[in-house]
Amino acid sequence: MEGGLFSAHKPTYLLLLLHIFLLALLPFKAISSPKTQAEALLSWKNTFYDAPPSLTSWSLTNLNNLCNWYAIVCDQNSEQVSQIDLSNFNIDATLTDFNFAPFLNLTQFNLNGNNFGGPIPSAIGNLSKLTTLDLGNNFFGQEIPVEISKLTKLKYLSFFNNSLTGAIPYQLFNLQNVQFLILGRNNFFFETPGWSKFSGMPSLTYLDLSGNYFHSVFPKFISECRNLTFLDLSENFLTGQIPEQVFTNLGKLEYLNLTNNRFQGPLPSNFPKLKHLHLAVNAFAGPIPEDIGWISGLQRIELHTNSLQGPIPSSIGQLRELQHLDLQMNFLDSSIPSELGFCTSLTYLNLTSNHLEGKIPPSIGQLRGLLYLDLSNNSLNSSIPSELGFCTSLTYLALASNELNGELPLSLSNLTNIIDLSLFANRFTGPLLPSLLSNWTEVVSLQLQHNSFSGNIPPEIGLLRKLDVLYLNDNKFSASIPSDIGRLSVLRSLDLSRNHLSGSIPPTLWNLPHIQSVNLSNNNLNGPFRLRGNFDLSNNNFTPEIQKAPNNSKKHKKVIIGVLVPVCGLSVVAITIALIRMFHKKTKRALKKINSAENFENFESMILQEEVKFTFGEVVKAVDDFHEKYCIGKGGFGRVYKAELLSGQVVAVKRLNMSDSNDIPAINLQSFENEIRTLTNVRHRNIIRLYGFCSRRGCIFLLYEYLERGSLGKALYGVDGVTELGWATRVKVVKGLAHALSYLHHDCSPPNCQQCVARVRFRSPTF
Ligand SMILES: *[C@@H]1O[C@H](CO)[C@@H](O)[C@H](O)[C@H]1NC(C)=O
Ligand SMILES: *[C@@H]1O[C@H](CO)[C@@H](O)[C@H](O)[C@H]1NC(C)=O
Ligand SMILES: *[C@@H]1O[C@H](CO)[C@@H](O)[C@H](O)[C@H]1NC(C)=O
Ligand SMILES: *[C@@H]1O[C@H](CO)[C@@H](O)[C@H](O)[C@H]1NC(C)=O
Ligand SMILES: *[C@@H]1O[C@H](CO)[C@@H](O)[C@H](O)[C@H]1NC(C)=O
Ligand SMILES: *[C@@H]1O[C@H](CO)[C@@H](O)[C@H](O)[C@H]1NC(C)=O
Ligand SMILES: *[C@@H]1O[C@H](CO)[C@@H](O)[C@H](O)[C@H]1NC(C)=O
Ligand SMILES: *[C@@H]1O[C@H](CO)[C@@H](O)[C@H](O)[C@H]1NC(C)=O
Ligand SMILES: *[C@@H]1O[C@H](CO)[C@@H](O)[C@H](O)[C@H]1NC(C)=O
Ligand SMILES: *[C@@H]1O[C@H](CO)[C@@H](O)[C@H](O)[C@H]1NC(C)=O
Ligand SMILES: *[C@@H]1O[C@H](CO)[C@@H](O)[C@H](O)[C@H]1NC(C)=O
Numbered sequence: 001m002e003g004g005l006f007s008a009h010k011p012t013y014l015l016l017l018l019h020i021f022l023l024a025l026l027p028f029k030a031i032s033s034p035k036t037q038a039e040a041l042l043s044w045k046n047t048f049y050d051a052p053p054s055l056t057s058w059s060l061t062n063l064n065n066l067c068n069w070y071a072i073v074c075d076q077n078s079e080q081v082s083q084i085d086l087s088n089f090n091i092d093a094t095l096t097d098f099n100f101a102p103f104l105n106l107t108q109f110n111l112n113g114n115n116f117g118g119p120i121p122s123a124i125g126n127l128s129k130l131t132t133l134d135l136g137n138n139f140f141g142q143e144i145p146v147e148i149s150k151l152t153k154l155k156y157l158s159f160f161n162n163s164l165t166g167a168i169p170y171q172l173f174n175l176q177n178v179q180f181l182i183l184g185r186n187n188f189f190f191e192t193p194g195w196s197k198f199s200g201m202p203s204l205t206y207l208d209l210s211g212n213y214f215h216s217v218f219p220k221f222i223s224e225c226r227n228l229t230f231l232d233l234s235e236n237f238l239t240g241q242i243p244e245q246v247f248t249n250l251g252k253l254e255y256l257n258l259t260n261n262r263f264q265g266p267l268p269s270n271f272p273k274l275k276h277l278h279l280a281v282n283a284f285a286g287p288i289p290e291d292i293g294w295i296s297g298l299q300r301i302e303l304h305t306n307s308l309q310g311p312i313p314s315s316i317g318q319l320r321e322l323q324h325l326d327l328q329m330n331f332l333d334s335s336i337p338s339e340l341g342f343c344t345s346l347t348y349l350n351l352t353s354n355h356l357e358g359k360i361p362p363s364i365g366q367l368r369g370l371l372y373l374d375l376s377n378n379s380l381n382s383s384i385p386s387e388l389g390f391c392t393s394l395t396y397l398a399l400a401s402n403e404l405n406g407e408l409p410l411s412l413s414n415l416t417n418i419i420d421l422s423l424f425a426n427r428f429t430g431p432l433l434p435s436l437l438s439n440w441t442e443v444v445s446l447q448l449q450h451n452s453f454s455g456n457i458p459p460e461i462g463l464l465r466k467l468d469v470l471y472l473n474d475n476k477f478s479a480s481i482p483s484d485i486g487r488l489s490v491l492r493s494l495d496l497s498r499n500h501l502s503g504s505i506p507p508t509l510w511n512l513p514h515i516q517s518v519n520l521s522n523n524n525l526n527g528p529f530r531l532r533g534n535f536d537l538s539n540n541n542f543t544p545e546i547q548k549a550p551n552n553s554k555k556h557k558k559v560i561i562g563v564l565v566p567v568c569g570l571s572v573v574a575i576t577i578a579l580i581r582m583f584h585k586k587t588k589r590a591l592k593k594i595n596s597a598e599n600f601e602n603f604e605s606m607i608l609q610e611e612v613k614f615t616f617g618e619v620v621k622a623v624d625d626f627h628e629k630y631c632i633g634k635g636g637f638g639r640v641y642k643a644e645l646l647s648g649q650v651v652a653v654k655r656l657n658m659s660d661s662n663d664i665p666a667i668n669l670q671s672f673e674n675e676i677r678t679l680t681n682v683r684h685r686n687i688i689r690l691y692g693f694c695s696r697r698g699c700i701f702l703l704y705e706y707l708e709r710g711s712l713g714k715a716l717y718g719v720d721g722v723t724e725l726g727w728a729t730r731v732k733v734v735k736g737l738a739h740a741l742s743y744l745h746h747d748c749s750p751p752n753c754q755q756c757v758a759r760v761r762f763r764s765p766t767f
Contacts (some may be wrong), residue, residue, distance in 0.1 A: 033102065034074075037081050038066040040099040049092040064713065075105065083108040089132070094118035095140075102128050108132040111159070115139060120164075125150040136160035136182065143167070149174040158182035160208065165189070170197035173221075180206040184232060189213035200224025210234040210257065218242055218263075223249045234259040234278065241265030258282065259302070267292075267303070274298060280326070281305045288332075293318040300324040306351070308332060312351075317342035328352040328374070335359065336375075341366040353377040365390040376400040376422065383407070389414040392500075400447065401425040408432070413439040422447040424471065431455030431475075438463055445469040449495065452476055457496075462487035473519065474498040481525075483508050495519040497536065503527070505537075612691050612703075619643045619653055619703060626655060642706060650706040651691065 045051050045058050057070045066081065067074035073083035081103060092115040100123040107129050116138040124133075125147025133151065136158040144164060148157075149171035157178055165187040172181075177742025189212065198221035207225065217240040222231065223643040229252050229630055238261040240530050246268060253271045257278040262543040267279060269289045275297050284306040292298070293315025299322060310329040316322075317339025323346060332354040340349075341363025347370060357379040364373075365387025373394060381403040388397075389411025397415070400422045406424075407430030415421075416439050428451040437460040440446070461470075462484025470491060478500040485494075485506020494509075497519040505520065517534040525540040623630040624642035633640035638656040645651060689705040 009171055034066045034079055034081070035063060038063045038069075038103045040102045041066075041069070041081075041084075044093070044098045047097040052089045052091060054089065064117065073108075078104055078105070082106060083110075085110045086114065087111065088113040088162060088222040090114060091116065095121055095124070100124060103127060105129050107153075110134040111138060113137040117141065117648075119143075120145055120148075120159075122147040124148065127151065130154055132156040134158045135162065138162050140164055144169055144172075146294055148172065151175065152177065154178050155203075156180040159186060161185040163187060167194055173199050176201060176687075176705050177203050179203050179227075180208070182208045184208040184212070186209035186212055190216055190219075192216040195221060200226070202227060204228055206230040207254075208232040210236070212236055214238055214302040218246065222246070226250065226252070228253055229273075230255045232257040235263065236261055238263060242268040247271065254297075269295070269306070271295065275321075276300045278302045279306065283307060285309065287311070288313055288327075290315050295319070296321070298322055299345075300546050302326045303330065305329040310334070310338070312337055314339040316340060319343055324348040326350045327354065330354050332356060336361055336364075336380075338363040340364065343367065344369070346370055347393075348372045349376040351378065356380060358382065360385055360388070360399075362387040364388060366542065367391055369393055374398040376402065378402050380404055384409055384412070386411040388412065391415070393417060394444075395419045398422045403427060405429065407627075408436060410435065412436055415440065416442070418443050420445045421468075423451065424448060425450040427451065428453055432458060432472075434458040434460040437461055440464060447471045448475065449473045450475075455476065456480075457482055457485075457501075459484040461485060464488065465490070469493045472499065473496045476500060478502065480504070481506055481509070481766065485509055486511060488512065490514050492516045493518075496523065498522040501525055535558050613647065614645050614649065614651070614705075616692070616701070618645055619651060619701075622646075622651075623653060652704040652706040654702040654704065656700040656702070 018058050041058060042060065042063075045055060051058075054070055057065075062069070066072065071084065071086050071089070072081055073085070074080060076084040082105060084103075084106065085108065087110045090113075091111075094117055094120050095111075096106060098121075100121070104126055106127050109127065109130060110132065112134045113136070116135070117140065119142040120135065120140050122145040125145065127133075128150060130151050131153050133148075133154060134156065137160060140159070140162040141164065143166035144159065146169040149169060151157075152174060154175050155177055157175065157180065160182045161184070163186065164183075167190060168183060168188050175181075178201060179205060181201070188209075188676065192215075195216060198219065200221055202225070203204055204225040205227050207222065207228060208229065209219075211234070214233075214236040216238060218233075222228070223243060226249050228250050231250070231253060232255070234257045238258070241264055242258075243611070247270050248666070250271060252273055254273050255276040256268070256271065256274060259278045260281045263279070263282040263284060263525035265284065265288045267284050267289060267293045269277075271277075272295060274369050276299060277295075278300070280302045281304070284303070285308065287310035288292040288303065290313045292301075293313060296318065298319050301319075301322065301324065304326045305328070308327070310332065311334035312332055314337040316325075316337065320343065322343045324347065325343070325346060328350045329352070332351070333356065335358030336351065336356055338361035340346075341361060344366060346367050349367070349370060349372065352374045353376075356375070357380065358404065359382030360375065360380055362385035364370075365385065367373075368390060370391045371393055373391065373396065376398040377400070379402060380399070383406025384399070384404065386409035389409060392414050394415050395417050397418060397420070401424070403421070403426065405427040408428060410433060413433075413436045418440055420440050421440070421443055422445070424447045430453065432448070432453055432455065437458055441463060443464050445468060446464065447469065449471040450473070452475060453472070456479035457472065457477050459482040461482060464470075465488070467488045468490055470488070470493070473495040474497070476499065477496070481496065481501055482502030485491075486506060489512065491512055492514050493516060495518075498521075501520070501523040502525065505525060509515075509518070517536075519536040520540065521536045521538040523540055525537070526542055540743070622625070622645050623641045626639075626641060630641045630643065631639050632642045632652075638654055641653045641655065643651045691703040691705065
């Protein structure tokens with residue numbers, strides 16, 4: 001091209017000059033090539049969105065200094081770029097803008113951990129000297145270009161964690177030198193026939209095909225990759241049994257991860273060199289083979305969530321290097337083999353949710369390095385062996401939901417590192433010894449509920465300064481609640497219900513700064529107390545003045561039902577379970593009367609459902625500030641107005657005049673507001689939508705969906721003696737109500753909304 005320009009300007013000297021030029025070019029060739037490489041890199045860099053500051057050396061002024069550029073390695077002889085390592089530069093660009101032509105001698109190309117997107121260009125197949133190509137942890141898309149198979153020198157090839165799709169080209173198996181093939185976490189797919197053209201890659205030691213969409217049996221070619229030490233097929237849709245050949249051929253395997261597939265049949269186990277066996281979340285069945293104990297190098301075994309049956313083989317005791325054993329969620333039975341105590345490297349042991357029975361072997365005390373021990377949800381029926389006290393590293397101990405019995409051994413006071421202790425739902429008896437508590441100073445969650453512990457709650461409980469959750473409910477604890485409980489400064493949840501606690505509630509309890517829920521119900525507590533948020537104090541013996549309250553509020557209940565039902569002329573059914581429930585609950589907690597009018601006067605609040613498009617002001621305007629002509633129903637408790645908004649939407653407004661009824665019980669306004677807020681989110685076809693709520697100047701306004709149906713009262717009892725409803729329909733109405741109620745109690749989220757069943761008005765089922 002330069003020759004062409006030349007000839008245009010100086011035609012006469014063409015031949016001579018061309019000759020000189022070409023001569024000059026020869027010695028320059030080795031030098032100019034780095035320059036074209038530098039220029040190619042620069043123009044690529046110019047396409048980066050926000051080039052990283054560390055690449056400032058990649059600049060025009062530095063063109064002749066290519067071999068000193070950051071992230072570049074040159075070949076010492078040719079002074080050409082041999083390696084490009086841009087891993088973890090957070091670069092946002094594509095490879096389509098990269099000119100491959102000047103880099104045909106590149107041996108290593110690493111773009112791992114950036115934001116490269118777009119396709120992988122087929123020109124990459126020209127980099128025939130590449131031994132390492134790492135495009136992992138980027139956003140490359142589309143299919144792998146088949147030209148990759150021309151890179152026969154490759155030893156390391158990674159496309160890990162991209163968005164590549166389609167089939168993996170079988171020609172990849174030309175890459176007979178490749179040792180690391182990492183295609184995990186993409187969107188590749190295959191069904192069984194897709195693998196048939198693949199053949200073994202003898203050099204392969206590391207194969208990762210995890211996290212793709214392989215719907216097939218175990219890919220056959222893998223059993224021909226006899227040098228494999230690492231195999232990860234996890235998170236696919238692989239089915240069937242593991243073929244026999246796999247066991248016989250893959251004798252060098254050290255890491256096997258088949259987690260989260262649909263494999264069936266017996267467990268593959270006889271890989272003599274195996275260190276990591278991860279077969280969790282599959283459908284493996286049958287027993288854990290006895291010969292697992294001969295894989296002496298095993299460090300981690302994860303078999304959870306399968307259908308394994310039978311006992312835990314005693315041979316497991318030979319696994320002296322075993323650190324992690326997770327067998328939870330299977331059908332393992334019999335007792336825990338005492339040989340487990342020989343696995344002295346164990347730090348994690350999870351056998352939860354099996355059918356294990358019998359005793360906790362005392363040999364477990366030999367596991368001095370154990371950090372996590374979970375035997376919960378089995379049928380173990382011994383006492384806790386005192387040897388467990390030797391496991392002084394334990395931070396997490398769960399023995400819940402068994403049939404364990406007896407007293408807690410004093411030796412547990414040695415568990416000074418314990419953070420989470422759950423022994424609930426067993427048959428433990430005896431006292432909670434002060435010396436136990438005084439050493440458990442790290443404990444954050446202590447769950448001893450549903451047992452038969454007795455005696456007092458020791459004041460030493462106050463030493464557990466990190467306690468967040470304390471559940472002692474459903475035991476036989478007696479005497480009074482120690483005031484030291486007020487020292488648990490980070491406690492959030494306390495349940496002491498269903499015990500034999502007596503005396504008064506220590507005042508310190510009310511001052512805990514982080515407390516969110518307290519349940520003291522079903523005890524013999526008495527004396528004065530203050531009402532507060534989520535405190536359940538029901539079924540106790542609180543003092544006589546306070547006990548008067550229930551009588552009062554029964555009257556309210558009647559008033560409220562008697563008053564509200566007539567108001568609901570608009571909807572087909574109107575039920576005020578809310579108020580009933582709420583007031584009922586408050587009676588249990590003992591109500592204190594306050595001057596409600598005054599209180600509501602100051603209570604200004606407005607809650608509108610999120611999707612609602614109108615404002616409260618528009619509603620007020622639509623009914624001309626509650627003009628009589630918009631009133632469509634009246635009752636002792638208030639009036640109902642029909643508001644036709646500018647948008648055409650029709651809304652029913654119920655206006656409750658609180659100052660008119662002086663003996664409204666004191667409801668906690670904050671919790672009332674919370675409950676209304678929950679109700680505005682309730683959706684059920686048999687419940688009339690509550691759009692919103694507003695409290696102003698002693699009035700409460702409820703905004704409902706407007707229904708043109710008349711009143712259920714009229715429908716049930718008839719107008720002028722003529723009934724409209726047959727019995728079949730009445731049954732339907734009741735069923736519909738039942739559905740709606742059940743929904744409020746069980747299905748509607750947030751889950752606590754059954755506690756707040758408030759003024760809900762029910763739409764009758766369509767009939
Ligand atoms: C590749 O390297 C060889 C020898 O080092 C050299 O002869 C050749 O020109 C180089 N090719 C390119 C495109 O730089
Ligand atoms: C590079 O690859 C492309 C497409 O695979 C091909 O057309 C082109 O000729 C190759 N260039 C060189 C310099 O090899
Ligand atoms: C996948 O790559 C993205 C982007 O680099 C990264 O944020 C994410 O952590 C990676 N995921 C895994 C499993 O490595
Ligand atoms: C398999 O691995 C052994 C040693 O690890 C090595 O000597 C041998 O060359 C490898 N086989 C192939 C085909 O790469
Ligand atoms: C095994 O695979 C699962 C699923 O991909 C993964 O979460 C887990 O980390 C892997 N296990 C190990 C030890 O790498
Ligand atoms: C307890 O184990 C059984 C199977 O033995 C299982 O179905 C159940 O979900 C487990 N319960 C919990 C709370 O994990
Ligand atoms: C524990 O259960 C086993 C069998 O499940 C039974 O033989 C044994 O008597 C039980 N032991 C106790 C103390 O209940
Ligand atoms: C044991 O497994 C269960 C179920 O996955 C889990 O809830 C529990 O936290 C695990 N135990 C430990 C100590 O990790
Ligand atoms: C606590 O552990 C030490 C040694 O670890 C042991 O000597 C002592 O007997 C244990 N205490 C109890 C109460 O078991
Ligand atoms: C409390 O723990 C220490 C070790 O930290 C131990 O020596 C002591 O015996 C324990 N206290 C009791 C009462 O066991
Ligand atoms: C308090 O405990 C009792 C009995 O243990 C239980 O029935 C009740 O639902 C609990 N209250 C709250 C608010 O959770």
